Amino acid sequence: MSIDVLICSLNKGIVRVDEVMLPPRSDVHYIVSYQYTDERYLDLIPESLSQREDVTLYKYNGQGLSANRNLAMEKSTAELFMYADDDTHFTEETFDTIFETFKQETELDIAFFRASTYTGKLLKSYPKNEQMLTAMPKDYIISAIEMVCRREAVQGKIRFDERFGLGTKFLTCGEEEIWMEDAVKAGFKMKYFPFKILETSTLLKKSMIYVDAGVQRSYGAILYYKYGRKAWLKSLQFAWCSARKRMCHFNPFFRHLLEGIAYMRKTE
Structure with a gap:
């Protein structure tokens, strides 16, 4: 062998x-x-x-x-x-x-x-x-x-x-x-x-999910790859729960997740 x-x-x-x-x-x-x-x-x-x-x-x-x-x-x-x-x-x-x-x-x-x-x-x-x-x-x-x-x-x-x-410049992990x-x-x-x-x-790199925009975009992209249109709802739920736990600010976090989804839709 x-x-x-x-x-x-x-x-x-x-x-x-x-x-x-x-x-x-x-x-x-x-x-x-x-x-x-x-x-x-x-x-x-x-x-x-x-x-x-x-x-x-x-x-x-x-x-x-x-x-x-x-x-x-x-x-x-x-x-x-x-x-x-x-x-x-x-x-x-x-x-x-x-x-x-x-x-x-x-x-x-x-x-x-x-x-x-x-x-x-x-x-x-x-x-x-x-x-x-x-x-x-x-x-x-x-x-x-x-x-x-x-x-x-x-x-x-x-x-x-x-x-x-x-x-890569956009989806830096995943x-x-x-x-x-x-x-x-x-x-x-x-x-x-x-x-x-x-x-x-x-x-x-994945451990930087709450502080790195590239990791957040990657996570949104992964959700889309796995769940298709349901990724929008899963991103919303994840961002909302993370913000409630004070792990991040909701608006930029959710925006970066959606940017990852949009990138995947664009490059399919």
């Missing part, structure tokens, strides 16, 4: 990629998908990347994390693939844990694992026991870096919605929720496992 680690990086982040990779092993290959917005950033690419036989580097002029992930997935050829950011750290047990999971779960399409901060604190309130997933978990939002996919089952059947995510909606509709066999496979410094 083999795995492609899809490392997505932008501009200055490329200098950290060396820290992501573990010592070479025959069943692990790293695909570095590097987006840059100015050619001067190309000078930052570590020479060590070209010296490792287990690394393939692709360079793209542009930005947008969802687009970067899609570009990286298209290059994968291994039996499994997983996503990593340029601030991701793997453990010594990461790949053995993944391989053993898929060897035991022969019909599994996508596995979800745990992530923690560098200090060992779990990133989210994960379930204690393994469980099948037929929808987004109720207690937390899955992240791309927590999942491992069987390539033949997933590649070419699902992509990240490039209207969402870091690097790509994982949209991805999960599409994965459920595609009928993938998905399962969560209570094993930590990586550490990260990633800030959970």
Whole structure:
């Protein structure tokens, strides 16, 4: 069994990629998908990347994390693939844990694992026991870096919605929720496992729902993607309840939710 680690990086982040990779092993290959917005950033690419036989580097002029992930997935050829950011750290047990999971779960399409901060604190309130997933978990939002996919089952059947995510100007998060909606509709066999496979410094953008307009627009857009016209009422209810709890001011919060809905209607 083999795995492609899809490392997505932008501009200055490329200098950290060396820290992501573990010592070479025959069943692990790293695909570095590097987006840059100015050619001067190309000078930052570590020479060590070209010296490792287990690394393939692709360079793209542009930005947008969802687009970067899609570009990286298209290059994968291994039996499994997983996503990593340029601030991701793997453990010594990461790949053995993944391989053993898929060897035991022969019909599994996508596995979800745990992530923690560098200090060992779990990133989210994960379930204690393994469980099948037929929808987004109720207690937390899955992240791309927590999942491992069987390539033949997933590649070419699902992509990240490039209207969402870091690097976009309007809908700055929410790509994982949209991805999960599409994965459920595609009928993938998905399962969560209570094993930590990586550490990260990633800030959970969704946690800024009450202070960030881009996150608020993204939430409105997600509601529309999931519920269609009912998104207007759900946005009203959410904004009203949030304002009553003094988490936000109703008018700007509700307006940003509606802006997300309008954007989705415009780009359908």
